Amino acid sequence: MGFEYLTNIPLAKAREDYLKLLRSHGYGPKTEVIPVWDACGRVTAHAVYAHICAPHYAASAMDGVAVNAKDTFGATETTPITLNPDQFIVLDTGDPIPENCDAVIMVEDIVKNDDATITIHAAAAPWQHIRQIGEDICAGEMILPSHMTVSPSAIGAMIAGGVLEIEVIRKPVVGIIPTGDEIIPPCTDPKPGDILEFNGSIFSAMVRQWGAEAHVYPIVPDKFEQIKSMVAKAVSECDLVILNAGSSAGREDFSARVIRELGEVLYHGIAMKPGKPAILGCQGAIPILGVPGYPVSGIIVIEQLLKPLVDHWLKVPAENPQYAKATLTRPVVSGLKYEEFVRVRMGYVGDKLMASPLSRGSGVVSSFMKADGILEVPQGMEGYEAGSEVEVRLLCPAQKLENTLVVIGSHDPLLDELADMMHVDNSKVYMSSAHVGSMGGIMAIRRGEAHAAGCHLLDTATGKYNLAFMKKYFPKGGVKLIRCVGRQQGLMVAKDNPLKIQNFSDIAKTGVRYVNRQKGSGTRILTDYLCKQENLDTAAIYGYDREELTHTSVAAQIVSGSADAGMGIYSAAKLYDLDFIPICIEEYDLIIPDHAWDTRMVQQMMATLKSESFKEKIMALGGYTVENPGEIISLNGYETV
């Protein structure tokens, strides 16, 4: 088969042609009859008419007496009328109006006499205080038109109108077929080369959110006939079929051929990124969508190409996606030949909504989870410069963005714990943190992109942390430095230290594979400084250029055996059960710009930082010293670096 990216169809055209083809084959909603009380959120197949009136009888609207109005004519304050027991009937709200009565007098307007008669001081107008038949709903009246979503009160109106079951649009069933020799069901101890099947769970959750049903089939190995017979089975059981993986041009790519043999392939290859290898196929009126294996590609493909089919089936106009204007913190470079979907993290800093592009690796499912929005770069556009104002499609309520603390800077797991505790303390407040190292954090604060930055920068001249950098990078002030924690930095090495690494200079020895942190991170600056002190030639250190973004990812490389040593904090080593050679204790502080100080988010962070439970949590992590967290550190008296 070889490469067969036959097409590079613009996404909008592909979407339109696909729906047109499917409709020509008869694709569209099927219906079912269900009890009205189960119909909330469902869509009516046809108009619903009342069978009976509501109320279905003339009912008293008050507690009082029913009378014949003509018996009361002439009654006034000065000429009261007394009614005999056979001229009135006591009744409650909701009681039926007795025969020959045509008015109700409220209990408050009646004088009861001892002889069981009543006296009234005003005439009753015919039909007063009577709920007429059909006041709410008339038999034969249309209660709901076709293709309307049933609300709770519509359920009440239908029952009141004597409608006990209705025909609604059946939820379409989306069959999802995971394929691949390397794919295994979710487990906690996969072997190297195993890939956990979670796309089926993601896609199921997505289509359920759209109002469809999902059915995930067993994993099918990369065998043409097996895939073909599973797709045939799914086509016979479902309304739409997703064939996952195998749509790229790898060695074992059978998807397009399977679909072609069972039905037809409209397009293979869409001008979109991620998601280019998508296959738009069908068997008759059943769409078969070939979806790439990488989760992010798959999410984008089914959102862009499957959701319109589900919306069409459900007859609910797709909700207009919400867009917001945001300022890009970093440039986005895109290809001219495709429409690109860039995941961004967002937050308001001041009154400016900032959008930071996230990892574009389509295997990185966590990037989708962390995304607050999608920047859609149209086909034919090369991207945007940093600082551009762009329209971003929101994945979360705008309200959440307004309450999100944006933290950009040095990574420490305590930030995640802080985020957790803040949100528990105040459910309206969220934190979004990006790990770009201490210098990256300082720059983000300078550019007005963050509410806070974690920072641990050693001034080699004074041996003090952070203060000198404040003076240098914020010479005019405008920021506060907040004490957070002291933390133990050191070398993480494999359990029981098989290479017998004793001190920092050992990392340069032959046979030691080092794993480093990225440039600009406080830990990297510390590492470079230590190398200089030890007169080590960093170019000679194996793996010195291998950069990881967090302490935990450095630890993960060591525990997996692909590296022997790396600088990091004690809590990361402890988490991965690595040996730890302490090097120094550093001050990890938070920089907060004055303009953010009074925000609800920063104030909540300060409150949480000062709480006893924060201290307890941090001490339990290990490798930290905690002294007056939340204290404002005086910036006076320090020289610039």
Place this chain on the structure above:
Amino acid sequence: MGFEYLTNIPLAKAREDYLKLLRSHGYGPKTEVIPVWDACGRVTAHAVYAHICAPHYAASAMDGVAVNAKDTFGATETTPITLNPDQFIVLDTGDPIPENCDAVIMVEDIVKNDDATITIHAAAAPWQHIRQIGEDICAGEMILPSHMTVSPSAIGAMIAGGVLEIEVIRKPVVGIIPTGDEIIPPCTDPKPGDILEFNGSIFSAMVRQWGAEAHVYPIVPDKFEQIKSMVAKAVSECDLVILNAGSSAGREDFSARVIRELGEVLYHGIAMKPGKPAILGCQGAIPILGVPGYPVSGIIVIEQLLKPLVDHWLKVPAENPQYAKATLTRPVVSGLKYEEFVRVRMGYVGDKLMASPLSRGSGVVSSFMKADGILEVPQGMEGYEAGSEVEVRLLCPAQKLENTLVVIGSHDPLLDELADMMHVDNSKVYMSSAHVGSMGGIMAIRRGEAHAAGCHLLDTATGKYNLAFMKKYFPKGGVKLIRCVGRQQGLMVAKDNPLKIQNFSDIAKTGVRYVNRQKGSGTRILTDYLCKQENLDTAAIYGYDREELTHTSVAAQIVSGSADAGMGIYSAAKLYDLDFIPICIEEYDLIIPDHAWDTRMVQQMMATLKSESFKEKIMALGGYTVENPGEIISLNGYETV
């Protein structure tokens, strides 16, 4: 017991005190452990940490060959290097990196030689094209903080991180107890005095929309001990309990006493309308909310007083309700002593959002179904004048309002059919119609409150319909008159005409009970005109002042036997299987202001009006003549009335 409206507590205070009391008794979320793949939309009880790294092994990010980078050093375009079969391993995307390899070269960058060696023209950097362990998620990393709603991609991230089940907040179970001797389960043939139980279905649907479970108990008669034991049972089985009906001060009011005997009553009587008789009670940490029996009161009470409790349990910050500025079409008069919730219908006419108050009867469940928003009139405010700009809480997406055709005027069931057909033809378009009679429609168009008005007004001077009224009320033009249908007006009388009514003057006979239409309706104007022609004294006609708003409600009174005759259209008589004495054929047309002409809604209405299927539908209703519907009627050459 008598009246016991002990309190008139401001709503906000009641809400706050209630939650405070309940929390002091230990009210709050419970948790449960569920599989991750079922967790979409659920709320995490605690932070979720990854158990394994994702990827959990170093994996090739490309199809190509794995090499040891140092074997490739020095390779350039001019100094290619050839690798022996033992120096490289062919692998696919996702395959694990073999031992002793630390880089991947893409298949595109390799020249395969006949002797099974390969030649490369560039050195490989260590770790190029390798997905490092933990690139996506590191073991020990926090995937989700506490109290976060699980998204589809978070499910993927958790499975990738080896997390197969999580602790989430259990959905609180809301027990709903309907009470009342007159209440019966839903059916299609209730007897007079029976009231169909539908509040339980409405409340269930509401609490399910909020994320809770609902359990409706069997209907309990108005017997103190039976109610008490059902409430005790519900308290033992549920997390929150709604006791429906019996909270007002009628003869059979046991609710407050039941709650007091089982636990405590915080407040009975809240300064809100509807909903004043609400009872805020509890047994320990289980709230027991006494909810009035009228559906609209009940909806408002549980929305205002139960939802905050559910939100607190679920730990999801309540979504800020959406408000929109709107112009009131009619005055709203409210009491100073309570906060009032007025249901309004809304629509954009031009760029102005108009809000029309709906029926305030709290028994009228259809008014809630038809409401697009709620006008909240604060306690201490007497209301608003017509034309006031008010903030309205939206019950539907703003987007829907922008696409709603606002029709105000004379009622005809064909409008409902038109609404249905328009929406089927174009799912983005909705119609909202209010029945205020032909003159009411003309006034609404003049005030700029509607896109269209149904009108059938006879000019007695010319015997022509509508035209003269156009000249009179729109002397400067600015409107179009659109031909709709001819329709048969006549007298509706009971089946087989027991009173032998032969012609119009018979309605004045003794023993005939007439039911009329409201003043300003075309049918009323016609009726008044016919009375004048026949020299009838309308004051002497029994029921001439009894006014119904629609043809169908007139028919409903006759079929129920509470009236003997009423003017109306043939289709209404046919619907109720009444006898019909034809009087005349009238022209029912639509007035459309020029400013609305080009809207998507009016254009869709015109297209539907001109369609064959509209004609078929209308002819099937019976009693109509259809000739060129959608034609623009020339306004030239007619004199004013």
